[in-house]
Amino acid sequence: MPDRYRRQSPLAHLGLVARASEDQSAEAGVVMAECPFCAQTGLRGDGSLARFGNAVKTVLGIAPPTEPNTVTGPEDFADGARILWLGPDEWLIVGGDVDAEPSGALRLALSDRHAAVVDVSDGRAVIALSGPNARDVLAKGCPLDLHPRAFGPGRCAQTVLAKAHVILHQIDASPSYEIYVHRSFADYLWSWLEDAAGEFGVRISNSRSDRNGLLGGRVTP
Amino acid sequence: MLLIPCPWCGLRDEVEFKYGGEAxxxxxxxxxxxxxxxxxxxxxxxxxPKGLHLERWVHAAGCRRWFNVARDTVSNRIDGSYKIGEKPPAIAAETEESA
Amino acid sequence: MAIGVSVVGRSFKYHRPRGVFSAGVEEPIALIQLGSGPQTQPNMPATAVELSDGLVANSVHCWPNVNRDIGALAQWLSPFMPAGFYYKTFMWPARRWMVYERYIRNAAGLGTAPTEADPDIYDKMHVHCDVLVIGGGPAGLAAALAAGRSGARVIVADQQPEFGGQLLGERLEIDGGPAMAWVAAALDELAGMDEVGLLPRTTAFGYYDHNFVALLERRPIAAAETGRLARECLWKVRAKQVVLATGAIERPLIFANNDRPGVMLANAARTYVNRYAVAPGNTVVVFTNNDDAYRTAIVLAEVGVKVPALVDVRAFAPGALREQVSAHGIEVLNGWSVINAHGGRRVRMVDVVALDEAGAAASGSRRSIDCDTVAVSGGWNPAVHLFSQSGGKLRFDNARACFVPDVSVQSERSAGSCAGIFNLDGCLEAGFEVGAAAAADAGFTHGARPKRPRAEAPEEQPMRPLLWVPPPSNGKRFGKHFVDLHNDVTIADIELARHEGYESVELTKRYTTLGMGLDQGKTGNVHGLAVLAEARGNPIPAVGTTTFRPPYTPVSFGALAGRDVGDLYDPSRRTPMHRWHEQAGAVFEDVGQWKRPRYYPRSGETMGDAVDRECLAARHAVGILDASTLGKIDIQGPDAAEFLNRVYTNAWDRLPVGRCRYGLMCTDDGMVFDDGVTARLGDAHYLMSTTSGGAGRVLSWLEEWLQTEWPTLKVYLNSVTESWATASVSGPLARALLAGLTKTDLSADAFPHLGVREAVVAHLPARIFRVSFTGEVSFEISVPARYGMALWTTLMEAGQAYGITPFGTEAMHVLRAEKGYIITGQDTDGSVTPIDLGMDWIVSKKKDFLGRRSLNRVDAMRPDRKQLVGLLTDDPSDVLPEGAQIVGEKLPQPPMPMIGHVTSSYYSANLGRSIALALIKGGRDRIGKTVFAPLVDRTVSAVIVKPGFYDPEGARLHA
Known part of the structure; x- marks a missing residue:
């Protein structure tokens, strides 16, 4: 295993850990955090085949969702992996620390059929966005209807946010979201979000789930 | 700004799509x-054509699937979308009638 | 107005003094320059600007000031300035236009644009709703109530700071109480609904496809200045259903000198009294063709304004209204017309004439009436702009001489006066019905049917559909009759245009400027159509109407730009090593959205110095390049090799695991599309690399073929571009450097050119490709992106002993050009085949691939196609500009037949001279011949050579 302290998250250069520990306004309308180093695995396969779903379930404990734009798995990141629907034959598995190489077992389980398991952990940054005005911030740059009648917890969507392509996953109704964005766009999107959230007041957090004030999952900064 | 029915993701804004020409x-x-x-x-x-056009689109910023759309090039009215390999809605209806 | 200012601007063409004409956004003449410095906004209609403390405003289009305007000389020249004046006068000689234009631009135009960057924030919001109600007057509020009570998501937008629409300027009753009390109650109820949003100060300015409507919200200045709230917000609304309750715009009657300050729309005069407690003048003559202006006369008389006469072109009069008017001592002249206004900076007197019995000629007795204001009403034009933008078809209502909505195309309904309903009770009824119907169509129905608001519906007499005063019996008019006050277009201008052959309304508009500019002819367009129709002898519907285009009212550039300004103008994509490049002082280059180091200047170095140094280091020691931006596509599946066979021009069946190969891709027309190296990682597992700029395009294009044409191929594509960070070390010392950081055997035998190895480099999991874009021994080392910086810094530290030199894209371009390697998109442009590039060696004859059939087209085999060759200038220090045109023989002067152009050109420090690549017609047959590049200041001669200037045998590559 390589030396973890030599690794850098996509937003490492912004010094968010330091900013999060500074005195910040408690009455922020928007809370933002980077969720670094969580394992992301691209999964391709024929979702209409029960054997495929079962093979995945055997390894991960959950089957890939077949309903478009939904997520299976626990709400809390710490409780295990989640699977996001990206396409009729494409999913994103999220969970665990990237250097634990979690996709190996899955690759093995699917090795006897036409499927692809690709480690894409480093391909995207994950930004957690929550707070009473989180939805308003997203509405400034996202054409999706995010009203609770149209989009709620457990839903995900690939869409456009400002000028970046993103995967948007609503975690809970507070509302809190996780935004997956290609690594090279992370600096742009973070800057855009902070700018757009300015009128509501922004607090930088170190935790993907700021509600309980704990560092989420097995993620370490 | 069109509202395009992706066969998988439903109605989405045109900015998420890319046009692929005649189907x-x-x-x-x-x-x-x-x-x-x-x-x-x-x-x-x-x-x-001026009028009904069967054309390819890809949900580029979404599920990345290519599919076909039946669109009126004058009014931009969209009569529906269908997956690759499927028959366009109008042609499917005609076939059923003749069958 | 309250302090007696009557002249607020000068007219566009003749610089005639102009006053306030309306009380809303339709204002054609009272334009102001609002604010100062970087926040100034030109050409704002004074009648639609919300007043606030400290507001700064100036008149536009006058110098030195509005009362003494030098440009006013133009009005004495006006007989010499007919329609199409500029077209006619400044046509010849054509090259003088550049001179004329400078002066014309100075004389024309209205306000001035700011010269400094706008410090304000502008926002955009996407919003979705079931029912969007545009307009917060009686019809709009009734519609919003009906829709809101159903539970639907409703947005109500109104362009004014206050809701109420026309009711704001009236004294009417709804449900037995003051109308504004009903408005207040309605707003209370709506504000209490969770799913209803109220947007005052918000103009719906564009109605686009599929019920996409753009709204511009102007926030109060004070609110924008506190905190970080945007000054304006552009709302992008996607509505399931739209209710248009946009109201109607009153229009004038046209008579001689109808532009004099003091001539004003009748409802505007009433609004100033009722809403703002300002009298529009001291002595007001009311001039009308309909009942509504009678109410203006009554309101004015009630507040003590002197109304000497009400002039009605109709021979009859409305009974009850006439009695009320007469009761105020106002003389009612039925069957009379105002024909002329006297006065310079303010109306002084009007001439009125009795019409003949048919009402067709102003031939009867004549009087003059002293007054300082004329309140004029020619009926109402429904505000059908958005309806028309939605694609809806209009119908001309002859009885009221106006266009009304006819056939809807989108999910939209018009309610109230914008649908041609001009009485309050009718507006309330229509609004309520339409609001409920829209909600129902969006899936929200009422339980119990709520009661609709009601108002009295007084009996009305029909208007007379007459828009300008009848001429005297001899048919000859005198004086200027302004149709379009904004652009100074007169009846005579339109008649002249018709006389000169401009039959089409679209052409007449452009020739005369009728209906153009800021107000888009809101008060004058129908008159213009009517004049043209009469001149043509056609009814108005046969003449048609000009297109209603967005925006309904002007929109600031700031609002359209939103947050896409400054650093956020466009995403700048950064590699994992970006920070290092920044700290090393790299000068960056945009490659697509990527920021790539172009070169790393040391202190005192020019770009040329730095590039020369970097090029020399890569050939004599070791250079290092950040190659993370190259596109990377993971390809898996049993049919992967077959897939590669179809998309690349060369064959892929026999590539062993652990090896890679260069490939060229064509589109199916045979033109080069992209190139790159693809490695075989496993039996059914490949990794394709693409150009940096082409990564997204190539993946999308490969997916298109896979999904649409070859759905049976078992292949999965995944983009892994961003998952890896890649450093390329290149040069004679590259192997020694890398050998110190890995246990993998790097010797030429164990790890030959085009080999691929999984390895551990600097204790990091890595993949090494032995590929080269420089012609030197090179290793491309990829690690997970999170370790990109660790890899780079380790290589830099270890490389100090070897004289490691980071090099940027510029040196990379020079090094590859020395080798004659192409860059797709630079040496190709979508019209170049592999054969044109001289790359026949990579084109398989044994299999089909995309583009193959096209290479056998007659056109693709022409011997005179442009072919890629090298150029060596006769003067080795002269570097040709890229893009320079090449000619075969030098003639004394142009034209000279062009035979090609330079695609790449550099100074090569390694060769000690300039080199260039060029696409030249039949170029390979011209090798050894001299050609010329005629430039602005000199003509450069060069000899055509084979591309590939350095180590053509490739000995260094395989070392």
Missing amino acids: HNNRPLVPDVHDDTAWAAYLFMKKN
Whole structure:
């Protein structure tokens, strides 16, 4: 295993850990955090085949969702992996620390059929966005209807946010979201979000789930 | 700004899509049996109708699936979308009637 | 107005003094320059600007000031300035236009644009709703109530700071109480609904496809200045259903000198009294063709304004209204017309004439009436702009001489006066019905049917559909009759245009400028159509109407730009090593959205110095390049090799695991599309690399073929571009450097050119490709992106002993050009085949691939196609500009037949001279011949050579 302290998250250069520990306004309308180093695995396969779903379930404990734009798995990141629907034959598995190489077992389980398991952990940054005005911030740059009648917890969507392509996953109704964005766009999107959230007041957090004030999952900064 | 029905993701804003030109202009299976004129017709000659147009779109910022859309080029009214390999809605209806 | 200012601007063409004409956004003439410095906004209609403390405003289009305007000389020249004046006068000689234009631009135009960057924030919001109600007057509020009570998501937008629409300027009753009390109650109820949003100060300015409507919200200045709230917000609304309750715009009657300050729309005069407690003048003559202006006369008389006469072109009069008017001592002249206004900076007197019995000629007795204001009403034009933008078809209502909505195309309904309903009770009824119907169509129905608001519906007499005063019996008019006050277009201008052959309304508009500019002819367009129709002898519907285009009212550039300004103008994509490049002082280059180091200047170095140094280091020691931006596509599946065979021009069946190969891709027309190296990682597992700029395009294009044409191929594509960070070390010392950081055997035998190895480099999991874009021994080392910086810094530290030199894209371009390697998109442009590039060696004859059939087209085999060759200038220090045109023989002067152009050109420090690549007609047959590049200041001669200037045998590559 390589030396973890030599690794850098996509937003490492912004010094968010330091900013999060500074005195910040408690009455922020928007809370933002980077969720670094969580394992992301691209999964391709024929979702209409029960054997495929079962093979995945055997390894991960959950089957890939077949309903478009939904997520299976626990709400809390710490409780295990989640699977996001990206396409009729494409999913994103999220969970665990990237250097634990979690996709190996899955690759093995699917090795006897036409499927692809690709480690894409480093391909995207994950930004957690929550707070009473989180939805308003997203509405400034996202054409999706995010009203609770149209989009709620457990839903995900690939869409456009400002000028970046993103995967948007609503975690809970507070509302809190996780935004997956290609690594090279992370600096742009973070800057855009902070700018757009300015009128509501922004607090930088170190935790993907700021509600309980704990560092989420097995993620370490 | 169109609202395009992705067969998987439902109605989404046009900014999430990319246009792919005329549908059903498939590549000839054996290119060599076509003379230059016929090959050029496949490559360059598009219907460009005023009215109903069957065309390819890809949900580029979404699920990345290619599919076909039946769109009126005058009013931009969209009569529906269908997956690759499926028949367009109108043609499907006609086939049913004749059957 | 309250302090007696009557002249607020000068007219566009003749610089005639102009006053306030309306009380809303339709204002054609009272334009102001609002604010100062970087926040100034030109050409704002004074009648639609919300007043606030400290507001700064100036008149536009006058110098030195509005009362003494030098440009006013133009009005004495006006007989010499007919329609199409500029077209007619400044046509010849054509090259003088550049001179004329400078002066014309100075004389024309209205306000001035700011010269400094706007410090304000502008926002955009996407919003979705079931029912969007545009307009917060009686019809709009009734519609919002009906829709809101159903539970639907409703947005109500109104362009004014206050809701109420026309009611704001009236004294009417609804449900037995003051109308504004009903408005207040309605707003209370709506504000209490969770799913209803109220947007005052918000103009719906564009109605686009599929019920996409753009709204511009202007926030109060004070609110924008506190905190970080945007000054304006552009709302992008996607509505299931739209209710248009946009109201109607009153229009004038046209008579001679109808532009004099003091001539004003009748409802505007009433609004100033009722809403703002300002009298529009001291002595007001009311001039009308309909009942509504009678109410203006009554309101004015009630507040003590002197109304000497009400002039009605109709021979009859409305009974009850006439009695009320007469009761105020106002003389009612039925069957009379105002024909002329006297006065310079303010109306002084009007001439009125009795019409003949048919009402067709102003031939009867004549009087003059002293007054300082004329309140004029020619009926109402429904505000059908958005309806028309939605694609809806209009119908001309002859009885009221106006266009009304006819056939809807989108999910939209018009309610109230914008649908031609001009009485309050009718507006309330229509609004309520339409609001409920829209909600129902969006899936929200009422339980119990709520009661609709009601108002009295007084009996009305029909208007007379007459828009300008009848001429005297001899048919000859005198004086200027302004149709379009904004652009100074007169009846005579339109008649002249018709006389000169401009039959089409679209052409007449452009020739005369009728209906153009800021107000888009809101008060004058129908008159213009009517004049043209009469001149043509056609009814108005046969003449048609010009297109209603967005925006309904002007929209600031700031609002359209939103947050896409400054650093956020466009995403700048950064590699994992970006920070290092920044700290090393790299000068960056945009490659697509990527920021790539172009070169790393040391202190005192020019770009040329730095590039020369970097090029020399890569050939004599070791250079290092950040190659993370190259596109990377993971390809898996049993049909992967077959897939590669179809998309690349060369064959892929026999590539062993652990090896890679260069490939060229064509589109099916045979033109080069992209190139790159693809490695075989496993039996059914490949990794394709693409150009940096082409990564997204190539993946999308490969997916298109896979999904649409070859759905039976078992292949999965995944983009892994961003998952890896890649450093390329290149040069004679590259192997020694890398050998110190890995246990993998790097010797030429164990790890030959085009080999691929999984390895551990600097204790990091890595993949090494032995590929080269420089012609030197090179290793491309990829690690997971999170370790990109660790890899780079380790290589830099270890490389100090070897003289490691980071090099940027510029040196990379020079090094590859020395080798004659192409860059797709630079040496190709979508019209170049592999054969044109001289790359026949990579084109398989044994299999089909995309583009193959096209390479056998007659056109693709022409011997005179442009072919890629090298150029060596006769003067080795002269570097040709890229893009320079090449000619075969030098003639004394142009034209000279062009035979090609330079695609790449550099100074090569390694060769000690300039080198260039060029696409030249039949170029390979011209090798050894001299050609010329005629430039602005000199003509450069050069010899055509084979591309590939350095180590053509490739000995260094395989070392």
